Amino acid sequence: MLARNPLVEAMLNPQTYPEPTGKIELIQTHISFVFVTQNYVYKVKKPVNFGFLDFSTLEKRRANCEKELQLNRRLCPEIYLEVVPINQSKTLKIKGEGKTVEYALKMKRLPQECIMTQLLQEGKIDKKIIDQIAAIVAKFHSQAQTNSEISEFGSLRTVKTNWDENFTQTVKYINQTVPKADFEFMQTKINSFMDTNKALFESRISDKRIRDCHGDLHSGNIFVTDKICIFDAIEFNDRFRYSDVTADVAFLAMDLDYQKRTDLADYFIAQYIIYSKDTQLKQLLPFYKCYRAYVRGKVV
Template identity: 25%
Template sequence: MSDEQDEVIQFLLNPAHHGGAPVDHVETHGAHIFLAGDEALKIKRAVSYDYMDFSTLDIREKMLRRELELNQPAAPEIYRDVIPVTRNEDGLNLGGSGEPVEWVLRMWRFPQEAELSQVVARCEMTDRLAEDLGQAVARYHAQSSRRDADGARLIGEIIEELETAFSGMGQQLGDARVAQFSSRAWRAFDRVSPLLTDRSAAGRVRRCHGDLHLRNLVLIDGRPVPFDALEFDETLGTCDILYDLAFLVMDLQHQTLHRAANIVLNAWLFEQGGAEDGSLAALPLFLAIRAGIRAMVDVQTDAAAHREGQSNKDAQSYMDYAGRALDDAPPRLIAVGGLSGTGKTTLARCLAPEIGRFPGAVHLRSDLERKALAGVDPLEHLPEDAYSAASAQDVYDRLQERAETILAAGQSVILDATFMAPAERETVASLAQRAGVDFTGIWLEAPEKTLTNRVTNRREDASDADASVVAKQSKRDVGDIAWTRLDTNGELNDLVTRAFDIVR
């Protein structure tokens, strides 16, 4: 750090330059942030890493202006402008006349408790919020501009850069972890590099957020908003949209929020309309690289803040996560059937995070696919003709098509539908046989009165089933049920335990 920047830091730390408001100082590996009153002021550290250079004043100004440009469209409630710290005969001034000695990104301050990292720390990451999060990221990616870059080359260069950085971090990360990461990441890369190149041609490489983890998401009016997109390197900010999402999924799992991570992925995939199902073949590598980057940043931030070794344990845990993400876990297919109100979706959501490789099985739900095929919002009620035999067949065809693609990509699948017709159950078993994966069928049951009460009390759910639907279903002959039957007229924890005994 230069003496001049140290002087600027001391200036910005002084409450007198913030109307007397106390100042909180937050340090990252690339920035200093000063929180005072309703403002947040950010300067770039005068540092240079292999992958990031803020060493000159001109570069720091350029990067702050790029940060404003990238983030203001998605978060106009936060980002304001870029102003100079100037020097004149009276000393330093914020936004005054004189020669600029530093540049500041000025933002509106949001409550720290609104950061997603703080929401998680308070154990307030609900299923609804996880769904909103996956949908918000999908919308962000839909608005991201496409880039003409080879996805395989981009990922290969990141692995090379991590190797270079890790070569000097053996003491902090452990030599064995570093060596294992390198060899396994390259093997995974060799397997998926053709896919990554194909995805480039299909427009899946875009100018993304680039740093999408929990500390860079905030709740504004109850909705998740991404901020602090990566601005210092257009190459690093240009990436596959699934790689962008992988940072968030990895971060949630690192916080042991496996259920939330699974829901985020499922919500994002649903918003993609099935177009991203085949991309899941690259997800293990993406998760591992994102974890490796977090480990590297931990070590570098300690060095920049002169607190060497403080984050070693955390960095090592990221490297361990990377190893688990690359572990082989054969995909499998699970079908959960039963009448409306038996609890199929509730059980599937409990099982999904624990099935197969990180972050668990893709949960495909007939109610959601029906709404997608009709082109309506999941909560919009469909007319009765949307439930004709022909429409139902379209839904089951769609479920099978998506499941087959996902299984081929190596990810497990849970199918959640009534499966009342014997032919529907036979077809899904045949799908598993065709895909060469293990299959488990679970049939849920409960008394008609219980089912009626459940569907009547549903709120904000994609299912259109009501008491009349339950009455009709209860009179249908569903044929012989060869799947494992489970009574759901009891405690959920007991049901989940029994279900896990079946699928494990």
């Protein structure tokens, strides 16, 4: 049960909204309140600071709403609509009168039954859909921003820092969720790969394969309707998006493997390589699949 929160109570009241809402559903995450109405979704960031993200002030929450809008319009311009103020006068109102006390990201509502994870479970994802996703992702990567700052996130130094962070954060779970032998095996193999592939990481930078990517590209963030929508790119920490494009490809491929659709994972990789002409990607896929699986295991 939520502690009494005037903002949440107001957002559960249809009178707060500028359009008819129907039944309002609240979905709560660690960092957001998400209010689902009959046609729209309003996402309000919680005033939290976890170090890797900081929503502790109204201005920071506004800025992150704007950034989330901007980043996700790259792949879903028709879904991500606008950032709206929530104003306080006699009552709280979206785009009302009085002082702005909060901001919300307004999005078009899509049917939950069209999320790719659900469709995979129902056997409704085929190679035609995977081909479309591969084409979209390859085009997205080709147009995504890159510069010297972004490229640094593909350097061996930064990649090693990310892995060291993973191992440091999970060492306390040895023999609880991961056997010691498995932990040490992964650590040895990962470090060995990095030690022997310095030139490969350097060539990825020179080939401009380090981009401002999606950062959370798995089946739970893909709507499949008459048009494919890849949503919920990470906005709160650039470090989680700036990466080798292989990291995005590996995330979805790993997810498909996990859901016992290795056939679709392999097809996605093959089609992505055709569209992107990034044949070198195969050399890094196992490395980044392992990275994505490790992070996924760490956070879920």
